[in-house]
Amino acid sequence: MTRWGMVIDLDRCTGCAACEVACKSENNIATVPPHQAEMGRVMSWMRVLAHTVGDFPDTHLEFYPRPCMHCDNPPCIKVCPVRATYIDPEGIVGQIYPRCIGCRYCANACPFTVKYFNWYGPEWSDSERQHLNPDVSPRTKGVIEKCSFCHHRLQRAREQARAENRDVREEDYQPACAEICPTRAIVFGDLDNPTHHVAELKEDPRAMRIMEDLGTQPKVYYLRARR
Amino acid sequence: MIAQRLRDTRGRVRPYLVLALGIALIAAVVLPVIALGSSRVPQPVAFNHLKHTQDLGLGCEFCHPYARTRAHSGLPDVTTCSMCHTSPQGTSAEAARVTELITAGDLLRFNKLFRMPDHVFYTHRRHVAIAELSCETCHGDIAHTERPPVRALVKVDMDFCLDCHRKQGATLDCNACHR
Amino acid sequence: MRPTRREFLWAMGATAASVGLRWSSDLVWAPQVPDDLGWAPGTEQFVNSACLICPARCGIRGRVVDDRLVRLGGNPFHPMNAGGLCPRGIAGVQMLYHPDRIASPLRRVGERGADSWEEIGWDEALGQLGERLQSLRATGRPEALALMAGYCAGSMHDLWRQFLRSYGSPHYVAEDYDDGTSAVMELMHGIARRPGFDLERAGFVLSFGSPLFESWWSPLQAFAAFAGPDGSDDGRTRFVQIDTRFSRTAAHANDWVGVRPGTFGVLALGIAYVLIRDELYDAGFVERHVSGFEDYTDREGERRQGYRSLVMRNYRTEEVSALTGVPVARITALARAFAQAEHSVAVFGHEVTHAPSGLLSGLAVHSLNVLMGNVGREGGVLFGNDPPLDPLPDPRIDAVARAGLERGSLARTPAPFGGGDPASRFAAAVGDSPSETIDTLLLYYANPLASSPRPDAWREALERIPFVVSFSPFLDETTAHADLILPDLLAFERWQDAPTPVSYPYPVWGVARPLVAPPPGGKHAGDAMLAVARQLGGSVAASLPYDNVELLLKARARGLFRARRGMTLGDAFELEHHRQMEERGWWLPEHTEFEAFWDELVQRGGWTDLFLDETDPARLARTPSGRVDLTPAPLLATLAAAGRGGALYMDVAETSAATTDEFPLRLLPYRVSTLSSGTVALERWLAETPGLFPEVHWDPWIEVAPATAEAQKLGDDTMVWVVAASGRYRARLKVFPGTAPENVCAPYGLRHPDGELANPLQLLDGSSDALTALPNWSTTFVRLEPA
Amino acid sequence: MRREVAEKLASLPPDERVLLRPLVDTSRGFYVMAGVFGAISLLGLVSYILQVRYGLGRTGLNRPGYWGIYIICFVFFIGISHAGTLISAILRVSKAEWRRSITRSAELITVLVIGFGAIQPVIDLGRPDRVLNVLLHAQWRSPLLWDVISIGLYFMSCTIYLYLPLLPDLAIIRDSGIKAPRFYRFLAAGYTDTPVQRHRLERAIGVLSIVVIPIAVSVHTVIGWIFAMTLRPMWHSTIFGPYFVMGAIYSGIAAILVAMAVLRRVYHLENYFKVVHFDYLGRLLLILSLLWFYFTFAEYLTAFYGGEPGEMRTFWAKLTGTFAIPFWAMVLGCFVIPLALMSRQATRTPVGTTIAGIAVVIGMWLERYNIVVPTSVNPRWEVESIGHYLPSWIELSIMAGTFSGFILLYMIATKIVPIVSIWEIKEGRAVVQEVADRVAKYSESYA
Helix, strand or coil, rough: CCCEEEECCCCCCCCCCCCCCHHHHHHCCCCCCHHHHHHHCCCCCCCEEEEEECCCCCCCCEEEEEECCCCCCCCHHHHCCCCCEEEECCCCEEECCCCCCCCHHHHHHCCCCEECCCCCCCCCCCCCHHHHHCCCCCCCCCCCCCCCCCHHHHHHHHHHEEEEEECCCCCHHHHHHHHHHCCCCEEECCCCCCHHHHHHHHHHCEECCHHCCCCHCEEEEEEEECC | CCHHHHHHCCCCCCHHHHHHHHHHHHHHHHHHHHHHHHCCCCCCCCCCCHHHHHHHCCHHHHHHHCCCCCCCCCCHHHHHHHHHCCCCCCCCHHHHHHHHHHHHCCCCCCCCCCCCCCCCCCHHEEEEECCCCCCHHHHHHHHCCCCCCCCCEEEEEECHEEEEHHHCCCCCCHHHHHH | CCCCCCHHHHHHHHHHHHHHHHHHHHHHHHHEEEEEEEECCCEEEEEEEEECCCCCCCCEEEEEEECCCEEEEEECCCCCCCCCCCCHHHHHHHHHHHCCCCCCCCHHHHHHHCCCCEECCHHHHHHHHHHHHHHHHCCCCCCHHEEECCCCCCCCHHHHHHHHHHCCCCCEEEEECCCCHHHHHHHHHHHCCCCEEEEHHEEEEEEECCCCCCCCCCCHHHHHHHEEEEEECCCCEEEEEEEECEEEEEECCEEEEEECCCCCCHHHHHHHHHHCCCCCCCCHHHHHEEEEECCCCCCCCCCCCCCCHHCCCCCCCCHHHHHCCHHHHHHHHCCCCCCCHHEEEEEEEEHCCCCCCHEEEEEEEEHHHHHCEEECCCCCECCCCCCCCCCCCCCCCCCHHCCCCCCCCCCCCCEHHHHHCCHHHHHHHHHHCCCCCCCEEEEEEECHHHCCHHHHHHHHHHHCCEEEEECCCCCCHHHCCCEEEECCCCCCCCEEEEEECCCCCCEEEEECCCCCCCCCCCCCHHHHHHHHHHCCHHHHHHHCCCCCHHHHHHHHHHHHHHHCCCCCCHHHHHHHHHHHHHHHCCCCCCCCCCCHHHHHHHHHCCCCCCCCCCCEEEEEEEECHHHCEEECCHHHHHHHCCCCCCCCCCCCCCCCCCCCCCCCCCEEEEEECCCCCCCCCHHHHHHHCCCCCCCCCCEECCCCCCCHHHHHHCCCEEEEEEECCCCEEEEEECCCCCCCCCCCEECEEEEECCCCCCCCCHHHCCCCCCCCCCCCCCCCEEEEEEC | HHHHHHHHCCCCHHHHHHHHHHCCCCCCCHHHHHHHHHHHHHHHHHHHHHHHHCCHCCCCCCCCCCHHHHHHHHHHHHHHCCHHHHHHHHHHHHCCCHHHHHHHHHHHHHHHHHHHHHHHHHHHHHCHCCCHHEEEECCCCCHHHHHHHHHHHHHHHHHHHHHHHHHHHHHHHHCCCCCCCCHHHHHHHCCCCEEEEHHHHHHHHHHHHHHHHHHHHHHHHHHHHHHHHHCCCCCCCHHHHHHHHHHHHHHHHHHHHHHHHHHHHHHHCCCCCCHHHHHHHHHHHHHHHHHHHHHHHHHHHHHHHHHCHHHHHHHHHHHHCHHHHHHHHHHHHHHHHHHHHHHHHHHHCCCHHHHHHHHHHHHHHHHHHHHHHHHHHCCCCCCCCCCCCCCCCCHHHHHHHHHHHHHHHHHHHHHCCCCCCCHHHHHHHCCCCHHHHHHHHCCCCCC
């Protein structure tokens, strides 16, 4: 059974945020005006979180590039009153924008706080609209959005595979963040397929998941930094 | 009879009934007209599908070339029309107008009639080339129309999609089509 | 059954409500993207090109759907960035489709800086410029033309130089990002060139404050090295960052060491002390290729201390530890790690040299590379070579031009080993000369009013220049003072070559080509100047015999075709295969026809040659003795003349003014990775999340230690004034434990959302290293006040 | 008041004369107050229209402060709604005779406030036009759906529970003919107070008062579960169901006290809302304030003992951090003030209980604030930064609008139905002997 998942090697991450910007570009994530950003309404499906510990010069950084964890046991889908968020058979936690009523219960139920809400509708000038990705629908105001593992790419990959009468291969389907990462710290694939790189990496002794003890079974693994 | 109802037993006008009727009128007539009126799809010329598909025997893919290869099936433009219409064809006034427009350098940009909301992942390739559905399944009898319809002939909504997917045993997963 | 009134009303209300809900659905909630009746075939192409946003010049691959650029990624064929790309590059689409872009040439109507313009056609605009230039030459004053350019490399640089020389103007002024490293190389190796650092093949990278992962020459080069080959963990380079603040490079490197500002050189010599004491250095290399290591007798017959004695006498670890704040054990461990790695390289740049003893500190840091013999070989410091392009034809210089050129530059070279900040000196010189000494100033990717440390000098200079032309496609501060705006095409619409920066030791000649069609009425600045040259006619036109920049590039690429080395870009296997072939002395042409070669070059995004001839002795030193000189005589002479003693490396410790009660905190300006001067507003994605701090959006910030903030009673996230003797600016205070309590770390080049600049460089005290004239960046003291 | 109405009123028995007077005699003060509250409600409505037009961005909500004033008011209003039904049902079931004059005002609070509570989550929706999706595409695992069902059920049963005991009084009004005869004929639904009718009515009320109790308990339990079913610090707690029910009853009693004090004063009901009523309700308040402390203490102690880092971040934010002021104000309002005032006979006066009631109402609103906001803005994961939430004026005006809308409706209701149940008062007088016998039976010795 296919279970799409991600392994992020913190030893390789340089915190450059290319994944963040690539994600915003790929998924038509709207930017918000400065005063909105100040209020904490920035949307960033992929975000490099950083937490600094210790005073100069014994400072070090705890950091995690954080997409949606795509839990196998997602707390968000249980609380949605309208089934707008759900887990699909291949393990991607989807958000169905035309169904969402915007109650934000899922956002509060998510211990990883990866759900983003469209407080206002997206604002693009005519020229900015040019760079919208035609594969991803822009969200309206008042709905929740979140990382989808770029599942529109899976839709295309599936179709291509179907046309060629074969299965979807590892390289056919890579989310924008994994594709762009300059240090290849983000690896994506089928966790249950032993030929995929992630299947091997998730067994690495350095592998761990965030707040594993909550039992949500995230499908995003982190490899602890060695340094 | 309605006039009667609007007055109570003593012949006084029942104001709330008049109000209710007014609201009902707005709800039932005006709003749908506004809503539907705005969704009429205009076309540059009154294209006669019947003439082209039946009398001339042209296949759908003659004018909708990408139906088997891409997401959008494609619409004809001036280059397609120019294959024949650079000189007057037939007797109809509309055909003569096409020739005129082509001579005048008009681009003849046809408008999409069957439209998918942008949150739907739909490709013609998947449905026409791989699943081998016929055009009529979703487009109805458009090949036999003599004037361009102003509204889609088949209401392609989610129920329509899901009915067919159920019958065909195709995927019912939300993420398969929502994007 | 007859419905009751109540039922009737209820039903009516329900109908109205549900119709209302659906109706409002479309009206109030509809997405902002208009429902387009038209259609597009959805053709998708991936086009290789090169990024022109920062000096790194990475290879990019654009996803173009129906003539719209919808995504930018890295070109996997490019050896430097190998498919990766930084956030700035990715956000380039936002720059391309920025709503505030200037669409056509503008002419000033009304007062300067009053922001009132009229749109004019290109013919008229170029005609006006051409006439002005024509009349200057006609009156014999070609030197009254000046060009102020931002970072400008490759053929555009050559084109401007050619134009100015054949025209007769000596005023080619550039913000050339001088970091003093080429002066260090000239003194020690006799090679006046910035060093390249072969990070990818190095085993250990010791960075002296260089922001490798942030705003270095090419962060992607560092990323590729950090990732290692093929993403495997074997043979990955180990990075250790020595820094004055907890930078992002420090945070993500394998290890980091905090030092006091201005003590990089001291720490380097402390490491050298351990290397020599424990005999860890490459004695063989030093013996064969290095002079000045042991004590020696100079030409005058005077006995002088060599490097070894100087270091052993003066830089014992205890003393170094006291000066730098780095524990002795840490210094020893660093030295051992540096010595034990297969190839270790010490990286340095302006963080070391923009200090009172910057040049000496640079020499000290680089001496580590020399001690380990890691120069001129793989995994060390390399002096790369330029791609073998055909040069432009020799400029024709007629009598008018010759007279103009002979009048010379306005600003003299002020220091023996460097030019410092030529742009500011030019501005000051213009300010000191009579009005209209410079008649016409061309601004090419330069916005000195915002980025210069001396905006006042520029403001004064602009007032004395009657005609200012800007090629900027955006209305920045300086452009707002222009008389004529000739908006250039944006990076993804124009032809330009994109040679990688010198820090990448292998020549890569990237070619940027239009990914999308330029807007109607847009014009490439290069094409515009070629047109002006044609209009000027005579020797100027003859010096630039090209119809447009595309043809200029194509003509120059013939040199690559003939060079019998290198290849068009290719995947990792092709590149490695080709390199190994060349190593074994083989080279097979890929194409017999130039046209086919050019087509493939453009299609793949450029040309490269990854083979490096290590056996060439000229790669190591071109000094008279042919050896690397640890105690260069010219420098010793200058020091002696200045009364600074006859020994090198003695005053690398900074001797700047101490803090005062009025200004208790040391200002440390730095550049953030994603933004540089004045581009903040252009790329909203970047402005939204500019730095390490998740809570900072859009606003410029400063980093202050928790203890300092508490002592000054300034809360986290509050707006403060950073006040220095020379001025002040506003920024958001971030309490950050990675800052030393005595420092304030301030990113430069940021703007407030309303456009207000926040440039800590403008607070600098103006002092400089007497040897290089490079400004001191860590000697300014400030205080903070609530804003 | 028209003369014939005044004459009719004067001809009525004393209870009717006093209790029906507000229905026909409206002071200028009433209109002024109604105008003020109407204006504020209108402001709330306009604010909501603005919010719909421009989006929830007009609020102060953000990420991670996803929930704010609306959800606080939702929990608060639904809590207040326990005033009535639960109190009156419990008192009825337990045959507490002193209940007779206070049940009506309590039940009215319930029915009116549920509506204002139930619209809060709708106001909070990003896409209120899709609110029907909750029914069309129901997802049964969601506590929000359970909530829709239990609140719907509660609203219906409370409305019936208000209406049934109203019937005899409506019949009285109809028969007195002092006001809108057709309207009251319709409402009284043919009730003529025959013994058979009376018997059936009392049986129905008896059944309903038992049925309504578990429904009321379920409503606030489910609201507690909305929070408890998430994995957020200080929400994910088993105590939330009972804690919320207890808090609801507590705030309900406080609300009744405040309402009674106001009614007593403006409609001169001193003979119906007697000092003893305030005394008894004050005692209840005292018990519940201790119970509140017990629950709160238990909740915080268990969180503190566990000492999970995620929990502690929220815990300290409440006790000593950003939310210290609302937290300790809550303790003051919910515990210190009611305890101090209600534990002494001397302060269990109408004035004292009113003050305590107001303190508890404010305190309980703050309790909802301290539940909703601190957890919302303090993500479980310490790497994630802490948010902040400050309501915008849109939110505040909508809140003011719903509060004044409730008060306005309550005011209007006092003009439509008698605020004290006339027939029950009369019945109380009639059964004095029966009650005395009953009481005597409690203490009968073994003969």
